[in-house]
Amino acid sequence: MARDSQAALVALNRFGFGARGGASGDLINAASDPRGFVKAELARPNGVLLEAPGLQSTPQLGQAVFAYQDQVKQAREAAAKAGAPAEAATPADQKPGLRRNLSLNAVATEIAGQMAEAKPIDNKPTDNMARPDAMQPNVAAPPAAKPAPQPLNVIQKTFRAEALARLQRATLVECGFTERLVVFWSNHFCISASKGELARIWAGAFEREAIRPHVLGRFADMLKAVEQHPAMLFFLDNQQSLGPESRAGQNRKRGLNENLAREIMELHTLGVGGGYTQEDVTSLARIITGWTFAGRQGQLGTPGSFVFNTNAHQPGPQTLLGKTYEATGLAQGEAALADIARHPSTANFVAVKFVRHFVADDPPPALVARLRDVFVKTDGDLRAMATALVDSDEAWKAPLTKMRSPYDFLVASGRLLARVPEDPGAYLNGLNLLGQPMWAPAGPNGFPDTAAAWAAPEGIKLRLDIAAQLGARLGNSIDPLDLLEFAAADAASIETRRTIERAESRQQALALLLMSPEMQRR
Numbered sequence: 001m002a003r004d005s006q007a008a009l010v011a012l013n014r015f016g017f018g019a020r021g022g023a024s025g026d027l028i029n030a031a032s033d034p035r036g037f038v039k040a041e042l043a044r045p046n047g048v049l050l051e052a053p054g055l056q057s058t059p060q061l062g063q064a065v066f067a068y069q070d071q072v073k074q075a076r077e078a079a080a081k082a083g084a085p086a087e088a089a090t091p092a093d094q095k096p097g098l099r100r101n102l103s104l105n106a107v108a109t110e111i112a113g114q115m116a117e118a119k120p121i122d123n124k125p126t127d128n129m130a131r132p133d134a135m136q137p138n139v140a141a142p143p144a145a146k147p148a149p150q151p152l153n154v155i156q157k158t159f160r161a162e163a164l165a166r167l168q169r170a171t172l173v174e175c176g177f178t179e180r181l182v183v184f185w186s187n188h189f190c191i192s193a194s195k196g197e198l199a200r201i202w203a204g205a206f207e208r209e210a211i212r213p214h215v216l217g218r219f220a221d222m223l224k225a226v227e228q229h230p231a232m233l234f235f236l237d238n239q240q241s242l243g244p245e246s247r248a249g250q251n252r253k254r255g256l257n258e259n260l261a262r263e264i265m266e267l268h269t270l271g272v273g274g275g276y277t278q279e280d281v282t283s284l285a286r287i288i289t290g291w292t293f294a295g296r297q298g299q300l301g302t303p304g305s306f307v308f309n310t311n312a313h314q315p316g317p318q319t320l321l322g323k324t325y326e327a328t329g330l331a332q333g334e335a336a337l338a339d340i341a342r343h344p345s346t347a348n349f350v351a352v353k354f355v356r357h358f359v360a361d362d363p364p365p366a367l368v369a370r371l372r373d374v375f376v377k378t379d380g381d382l383r384a385m386a387t388a389l390v391d392s393d394e395a396w397k398a399p400l401t402k403m404r405s406p407y408d409f410l411v412a413s414g415r416l417l418a419r420v421p422e423d424p425g426a427y428l429n430g431l432n433l434l435g436q437p438m439w440a441p442a443g444p445n446g447f448p449d450t451a452a453a454w455a456a457p458e459g460i461k462l463r464l465d466i467a468a469q470l471g472a473r474l475g476n477s478i479d480p481l482d483l484l485e486f487a488a489a490d491a492a493s494i495e496t497r498r499t500i501e502r503a504e505s506r507q508q509a510l511a512l513l514l515m516s517p518e519m520q521r522r
């Protein structure tokens with residue numbers, strides 16, 4: 001049983017979010033057929049899609065932002081006429097400084113409290129992600145007197161609803177392999193919700209629309225969906241890019257913005273040293289001029305939707321990576337992306353990142369080569385690449401030395417404690433202070449994916465605070481040794497088992513369990 005338990009621990013921790021507590025039986029199910037347990041999710045392609053009450057499409061959200069901005073403007077104008085301070089018309093959760101001065105201990109207490117009060121996992125099918133009322137954030141009470149009604153902050157409401165749907169899915173799924181794939185690809189093709197109001201309201205929709213449908217599909221299809229999504233175009237400023245010789249470029253005396261073209265080649269496909277030059281970056285930037293989204297006036301299409309603006313597109317053929325692409329408008333850029341997706345450097349870059357994420361900070365070269373070959377031979381079939389990873393011996397023999405990211409840690413803790421989040425606030429605050437704010441990396445290269453990045457003393461201290469608060473809240477009602485059986489059973493180390501057994505109290509024992517290698521490593 002010990003060998004099976006170890007493989008089950010690898011199945012749940014390396015490929016998923018860890019075992020669920022309660023009556024899930026995840027570890028037992030995984031032990032009976034570890035590889036089959038993980039691959040079962042790959043046979044359910046629709047299972048990666050995410051729907052929840054109230055979640056809207058990108059164009060709908062774009063129009064909601066434009067309407068909200070108009071309401072805010074009108075409220076401020078009304079406040080100005082009434083002689084009230086301008087900030088009186090600013091929604092409470094938009095005012096600067098809100099909740100930024102919380103102490104680490106306060107956030108740890110909040111997370112522990114919300115986990116303690118959350119509804120238990122009932123292990124029913126996960127199609128119904130949340131009740132409609134559970135998707136609504138707490139709204140700050142309005143001031144006693146105001147010159148005009150405050151507009152509802154649809155941006156923050158939407159962001160919280162999207163975050164809650166993602167957190168609930170990750171908490172409820174049996175293994176979590178496809179959810180881990182979503183997190184990986186969402187970080188690979190990242191945007192940042194801190195870019196502005198459109199990026200914040202679109203962050204969850206971007207993941208639902210451009211990432212999830214293609215996680216088990218073809219890389220080229222995901223690449224196209226990502227680069228044409230309004231959230232990515234906004235994040236990397238492509239709506240500002242004009243072909244110098246286009247009609248709009250000549251009229252406005254403005255030219256190229258190379259941000260999106262550069263990140264496509266450096267971060268999304270070929271990688272640094274992937275065989276491209278600055279001239280190629282400029283050429284790709286010309287090719288994708290005109291890739292934008294319709295604005296609030298809807299002159300080019302439905303506000304908030306992807307459109308191709310012929311007037312902004314650089315005319316004429318372009319040469320990229322030694323190949324000439326004729327002047328075919330939108331099709332010119334789509335053809336270029338399709339070729340870049342099939343480039344040998346793209347296959348290698350993706351394989352390295354994939355193995356680094358799931359197996360080791362120093363990816364085993366033989367496994368990288370195998371996945372690279374699968375990527376090439378299957379024309380970028382991402383399900384085939386994920387299957388090859390699970391089928392590899394290296395993925396099962398490598399020690400569990402990867403450090404769980406803050407997101408992984410919080411989700412894994414909630415799963416083991418059998419608590420389904422009903423409010424995302426505590427998780428979002430915890431992620432902010434742990435250095436992994438939801439959908440908001442510091443740069444277009446995403447969050448780091450190595451153990452050292454998440455093992456800094458400050459981060460470990462906050463994890464310890466959270467674990468201690470959870471122990472204080474739940475220790476009396478939970479037997480940590482029972483939880484250890486759910487989490488690892490015979491695969492738990494002797495040191496971990498003895499440490500928990502020798503704890504001075506159940507509260508301390510639970511905290512020690514949550515900080516154990518079995519919970520912190522994957």
